[in-house]
Amino acid sequence: MDQLQSKDAHDCARIGRIVRPDEVHAHLAEHGIAVFQGLQGAQHLIELGQTLGAVLPHPDSDEHGVTVITERNSPRIGALTAGFTRAAVAAHTDRADLPVPPPLLLTLCTVQATMGGESIFVDGAAVHRVLAVQAPDALRALNQPGAVSYGRTHVYTGPVFEPTSHGRRVRLRLWPRDAGRFSPEAESALEPLQQAISAQTFTMRLKAGQGYVIDNHRWLHGRRPFTGDRVMLRIGVHPHPTMQLETGIANFPHQREGRG
Secondary structure, eight states, X not given: OOOEEESSHHHHHHHTOEEOGGGHHHHHHHXXXXXXXXXXXXXXXXXXXXXXXXXXXXXXXXXXXXXXXXXXXXXXXXXXXXXXXXXXXXXXXXXXXXXXXXXXXXXXXXXXXXXXXXXXXXXXXXXXXXXXXXXXXXXXXXXXXXXEEEOSSSOEXXXXXXXXXXXXXXXXXXXXXXXXXXOHHXXXXXXXXXXXXXXXXXXXXXXXXXXXXXETTTEEEEEOOEESOOEEEEEEEEEOGGGOOOOSEEOOHHHHHTTO
């Protein structure tokens, strides 16, 4: 990696250190994110994904589930298509409109941008803790059943921090502000939410052959603008039951209290 930046450099270096492919599972279970290197193309990415679970289809993927994220000639550019441009992409949850968004995202860099293009990461667990302490009213608003609606073909309406059915975890669902329809109460909570996100953001400038796995129910991801060519490969994965990997944010008592 060319660059590793965070508000807390020590924590960033610990969480974002490069691990071997056979270390991904353990690092992912502990931190919800794992950074790897040494993969050479789509087949290697698929093979790594299959060690973790089943590769999921995506509207923009090929028949193997691989989405090529690079600049495309598209007449319509919006919050949900910015990934196929050279513009910045706000930190977000992948496919937040689905009944259950892909639990894991695997991304591999095959062509590094000439300048910029740093990958952005935000730990939703840290954001949740900050809101619980510093902006509990905002957290309560974001936790309401009708806080936000996403999507057109698939529509999700519910809290931004959604409790899972078993109650042990909270699933973060966040799209860019102009891609969702927020309730008036949740709209008023977006400023403290964005402040918490900004405070918990760190970036990596990945080289070709480097990539990452994130818990898509906990970590937000995005990208800074770039120049030149930049090519990333992406797959979504549903973990094997035998992995016993619980995705999302651990539901601690203060989080349940934040639901008012």
